[in-house]
Amino acid sequence: xxxxxxxxxxxxxxxxxxxxxxxxxxxxxxxxxxxxxxxxxxxxxxxxxxxxxxxxxxxxxxxxxxxxxxxxxxxxxxxxxxxxxxxxxxxxxxxxxxxxxxxxxxxxxxxxxxxxxxxxxxxxxxxxxxxxxxxxxxxxxxxxxxxxxxxxxxxxxxxxxxxxxxxxxxxxxxxxxxxxxxxxxxxxxxxxxxxxxxxxxxxxxxxxxxxxxxxxxxxxxxxxxxxxxxxxxxxxxxxxxxxxxxxxxxxxxxxxxxxxxxxxxxxxxxxxxxxxxxxxxxxxxxxxxxxxxxxxxxxxxxxxxxxxxxxxxxxxxxxxxxxxxxxxxxxxxxxxxxxxxxxxxxxxxxxxxxxxxx
Amino acid sequence: xxxxxxxxxxxxxxxxxxxxxxxxxxxxxxxxxxxxxxxxxxxxxxxxxxxxxxxxxxxxxxxxxxxxxxxxxxxxxxxxxxxxxxxxxxxxxxxxxxxxxxxxxxxxxxxxxxxxxxxxxxxxxxxxxxxxxxxxxxxxxxxxxxxxxxxxxxxxxxxxxxxxxxxxxxxxxxxxxxxxxxxxxxxxxxxxxxxxxxxxxxxxxxxxxxxxxxxxxxxxxxxxxxxxxxxxxxxxxxxxxxxxxxxxxxxxx
Amino acid sequence: xxxxxxxxxxxxxxxxxxxxxxxxxxxxxxxxxxxxxxxxxxxxxxxxxxxxxxxxxxxxxxxxxxxxxxxxxxxxxxxxxxxxxxxxxxxxxxxxxxxxxxxxxxxxxxxxxxxxxxxxxxxxxxxxxxxxxxxxxxxxxxxxxxxxxxxxxxxxxxxxxxxxxxxxxxxxxxxxxxxxxxxxxxxxxxxxxxxxxxxxxxxxxxxxxxxxxxxxxxxxxxxxxxxxxxxxxxxxxxxxxxxxxxxxxxxxxxxxxxxxxxxxxxxxxxxxxxxxxxxxxxx
Numbered sequence: 001x002x003x004x005x006x007x008x009x010x011x012x013x014x015x016x017x018x019x020x021x022x023x024x025x026x027x028x029x030x031x032x033x034x035x036x037x038x039x040x041x042x043x044x045x046x047x048x049x050x051x052x053x054x055x056x057x058x059x060x061x062x063x064x065x066x067x068x069x070x071x072x073x074x075x076x077x078x079x080x081x082x083x084x085x086x087x088x089x090x091x092x093x094x095x096x097x098x099x100x101x102x103x104x105x106x107x108x109x110x111x112x113x114x115x116x117x118x119x120x121x122x123x124x125x126x127x128x129x130x131x132x133x134x135x136x137x138x139x140x141x142x143x144x145x146x147x148x149x150x151x152x153x154x155x156x157x158x159x160x161x162x163x164x165x166x167x168x169x170x171x172x173x174x175x176x177x178x179x180x181x182x183x184x185x186x187x188x189x190x191x192x193x194x195x196x197x198x199x200x201x202x203x204x205x206x207x208x209x210x211x212x213x214x215x216x217x218x219x220x221x222x223x224x225x226x227x228x229x230x231x232x233x234x235x236x237x238x239x240x241x242x243x244x245x246x247x248x249x250x251x252x253x254x255x256x257x258x259x260x261x262x263x264x265x266x267x268x269x270x271x272x273x274x275x276x277x278x279x280x281x282x283x284x285x286x287x288x289x290x291x292x293x294x295x296x297x298x299x300x301x302x303x304x305x306x307x308x309x310x311x312x313x314x315x316x317x318x319x320x321x322x323x324x325x326x327x328x329x330x331x332x333x334x335x336x337x338x339x340x341x342x343x344x345x346x347x348x349x350x351x352x353x354x355x356x357x358x
Numbered sequence: 359x360x361x362x363x364x365x366x367x368x369x370x371x372x373x374x375x376x377x378x379x380x381x382x383x384x385x386x387x388x389x390x391x392x393x394x395x396x397x398x399x400x401x402x403x404x405x406x407x408x409x410x411x412x413x414x415x416x417x418x419x420x421x422x423x424x425x426x427x428x429x430x431x432x433x434x435x436x437x438x439x440x441x442x443x444x445x446x447x448x449x450x451x452x453x454x455x456x457x458x459x460x461x462x463x464x465x466x467x468x469x470x471x472x473x474x475x476x477x478x479x480x481x482x483x484x485x486x487x488x489x490x491x492x493x494x495x496x497x498x499x500x501x502x503x504x505x506x507x508x509x510x511x512x513x514x515x516x517x518x519x520x521x522x523x524x525x526x527x528x529x530x531x532x533x534x535x536x537x538x539x540x541x542x543x544x545x546x547x548x549x550x551x552x553x554x555x556x557x558x559x560x561x562x563x564x565x566x567x568x569x570x571x572x573x574x575x576x577x578x579x580x581x582x583x584x585x586x587x588x589x590x591x592x593x594x595x596x597x598x599x600x601x602x603x604x605x606x607x608x609x610x611x
Numbered sequence: 612x613x614x615x616x617x618x619x620x621x622x623x624x625x626x627x628x629x630x631x632x633x634x635x636x637x638x639x640x641x642x643x644x645x646x647x648x649x650x651x652x653x654x655x656x657x658x659x660x661x662x663x664x665x666x667x668x669x670x671x672x673x674x675x676x677x678x679x680x681x682x683x684x685x686x687x688x689x690x691x692x693x694x695x696x697x698x699x700x701x702x703x704x705x706x707x708x709x710x711x712x713x714x715x716x717x718x719x720x721x722x723x724x725x726x727x728x729x730x731x732x733x734x735x736x737x738x739x740x741x742x743x744x745x746x747x748x749x750x751x752x753x754x755x756x757x758x759x760x761x762x763x764x765x766x767x768x769x770x771x772x773x774x775x776x777x778x779x780x781x782x783x784x785x786x787x788x789x790x791x792x793x794x795x796x797x798x799x800x801x802x803x804x805x806x807x808x809x810x811x812x813x814x815x816x817x818x819x820x821x822x823x824x825x826x827x828x829x830x831x832x833x834x835x836x837x838x839x840x841x842x843x844x845x846x847x848x849x850x851x852x853x854x855x856x857x858x859x860x861x862x863x864x865x866x867x868x869x870x871x872x873x874x875x876x877x878x879x880x881x882x883x884x885x886x887x888x889x890x891x892x893x894x
Binding site for chain 1 (some may be wrong): 384389391394395505506508509512513518521522523526527529530532534535537545546547570571572574577578580581
Binding site (some may be wrong): 010068069071072073076079080082107108109111112113114115163223224249250251252253255257261264266268271273278279280281282283285287288292293295296297300301304306307308309 | 620621623625626627628630659668669670671672673674694696697700711713829830832855856857859861862864865866867869870871872873874876891892894
């Protein structure tokens with residue numbers, strides 16, 4: 001919508017001001033040498049120049065444990081438990097913004113999920129332009145997630161002494177309301193933004209050997225690849241890859257009830273397709289009984305299934321799963337290995353149709 | 359006071375430190391409402407009366423002597439539901455560490471010239487002797503899990519105990535991975551549900567809640583090797599709580 | 612004015628079920644009971660054969676169960692044939708008539724019954740698979756003139772496990788309708804066929820040209836029945852199957868029932884063989 005400039009020195013005052021306007025502010029902060037998204041009570045704790053977070057900001061939109069409704073088992077009354085508060089998430093990386101775009105799509109398709117929508121509506125997203133690669137496992141440039149999708153309310157770009165503030169929505173406008181330390185950009189501010197944007201690209205490399213648009217087809221022809229068995233041998237089925245993934249949204253539902261067996265609640269918790277029981281039916285049959293099948297399902301979702309179901313890629317290249325995995329199973333290696341296997345299969349001479357001789 | 363008869367429960371102990379029953383006492387203080395929904399007829403840790411008319415038996419401790427078997431079978435005869443309480447009853451617990459050594463040597467080492475007085479044998483979980491309906495795992499048990507289990511049993515269903523690995527719970531807490539801190543951890547093969555209490559306080563998981571279904575032990579061993587552990591250290595790490603389960607897996611192979 | 616039950620999902624929360632009363636319970640076998648469930652007045656289920664509902668008992672949980680009564684026999688209530696096999700179904704079996712449960716649904720796409728008109732139909736049921744098929748069979752029998760010949764093949768573990776035996780007799784008496792039963796293990800008094808469901812096929816004389824097949828049973832059954840049907844020349848698009856999957860939400864969110872880009876709860880559970888034959892993990 002429009003661009004503003006804010007001196008970096010004004011950030012803390014802005015955060016404090018937003019807090020005084022009854023917004024809950026969360027953002028990346030340092031904890032035991034890693035970064036986590038957490039409530040910012042002291043603006044000094046907010047770190048916008050951070051590599052990556054342990055869990056993605058998804059946790060505020062789709063909490064790891066969420067009460068869906070409360071019930072009374074005797075009277076059979078029930079009412080939805082949707083409690084949200086105005087929340088600003090600072091410092092969302094562009095990969096995570098793409099993940100949120102997918103979550104938006106999923107939860108608004110078919111029967112819309114009122115719980116997700118309520119969280120989302122109350123949330124203000126202040127994303128930040130990534131100017132250098134955040135960690136070894138990330139491959140955002142390959143996945144096309146190095147630029148911000150439209151879902152942002154405000155988007156910050158670090159210009160050195162100032163932030164360029166892209167206003168993406170009326171909600172974004174609302175956050176800047178009455179804050180005097182922002183100004184309209186001058187011609188030279190635009191030039192500064194352009195320079196920073198131009199300078200950042202060479203710092204990132206393409207890490208996939210194929211193009212992202214080839215991934216769904218590559219995976220289609222890789223259903224029977226021996227690579228899945230290899231991953232299954234190594235995989236611990238610990239489920240960490242799915243916990244840290246910004247696009248995983250599968251959940252389990254359980255009931256909790258008091259000791260008088262009267263009042264209770266139905267709760268959803270994050271689930272993982274990597275654990276043994278995920279696809280078991282009442283009769284005991286397991287539709288993905290091996291770790292190999294479960295890893296295949298995971299990568300197919302990331303590079304193919306979700307794209308086919310929702311039009312958006314299920315992997316945003318954040319690299320968190322690669323960093324968490326104790327047995328070095330990574331999307332970059334997996335996709336590249338499948339691609340190489342295809343290339344070498346192609347290298348085998350195939351019967352050629354003879355071109356008619358002139 | 360309610361006139362309706364409450365389900366009667368009883369607690370029993372075999373070879374154990376009775377720490378799990380201590381946790382039950384602790385749970386009763388945190389959840390006094392439990393006493394409104396069950397009647398405790400036998401609980402040596404907390405009361406002197408001993409009723410033998412119970413429906414639910416919570417059994418702590420492992421079976422380590424022939425006459426434990428007799429007593430366990432009596433309990434099974436009486437109780438509609440038998441619940442293994444804690445790692446010793448569930449897995450054989452730390453008592454099972456000795457199972458890898460010749461029994462005679464163990465007895466000599468512990469009891470010296472009185473070894474003949476003690477008829478202790480291989481330490482086993484109670485399910486090796488009697489049918490167990492439910493398990494509340496851990497060393498010690500988790501008090502919230504105990505309260506939840508009682509609530510589920512009153513509903514006539516089995517307690518919903520997680521059987522996914524600890525890593526899931528630990529990662530949700532955003533703990534620093536033990537392996538990043540250069541520590542060995544059994545989280546990837548151990549049942550979750552303890553709130554990842556050891557990693558949260560900086561110690562690797564020891565596996566007290568037992569193995570998950572189909573654990574990838576070989577792959578975890580490789581991870582431990584990559585983190586500089588010798589075969590001996592790896593075996594030692596998996597000995598504390600997992601000896602019995604691992605020996606069973608080895609027999610099957 | 613009646614409200615469609617699934618309209619309630621668009622209000623407060625897609626996860627909130629509507630309380631419903633258990634009108635009657637009929638024990639069927641050692642492990643199955645038939646529940647007639649009455650919706651509160653003003654609500655209608657308006658389901659299609661092959662759809663399912665999510666059944667709740669507050670404090671225990673929720674599970675997907677296929678509707679086994681036909682839409683034309685509904686009248687504010689519907690039937691569920693439930694095998695005691697998990698925590699929710701066990702609890703359901705302990706309830707008495709008059710007890711209250713809660714319902715969401717109906718969910719998914721049922722069988723495209725309009726496309727079956729004028730055609731011969733072969734129904735193949737294994738075990739509890741007869742339950743969702745009953746909803747469709749009743750609909751076909753009720754409107755018998757609109758369909759060609761009907762063959763009903765039903766395999767059970769033993770004679771004592773046969774479900775809906777009264778209905779089977781009624782169906783066998785309907786015009787141009789054959790019912791063929793088989794059991795895996797015999798018992799005293801059984802003089803019918805013994806063997807897996809495919810042993811019934813040689814007894815049948817049917818013409819596959821104008822025929823549809825509807826197959827519901829345990830996962831292991833599908834492969835073998837498909838081989839028979841395909842060998843007889845049925846077209847992929849004329850073979851219909853219904854899939855069982857773990858489902859926690861039934862609204863295409865929880866991910867448990869996902870196979871490829873398909874959410875079985877919303878895009879199924881009924882599929883034609885043509886739709887799923889190239890999907891790994893489908894069968």
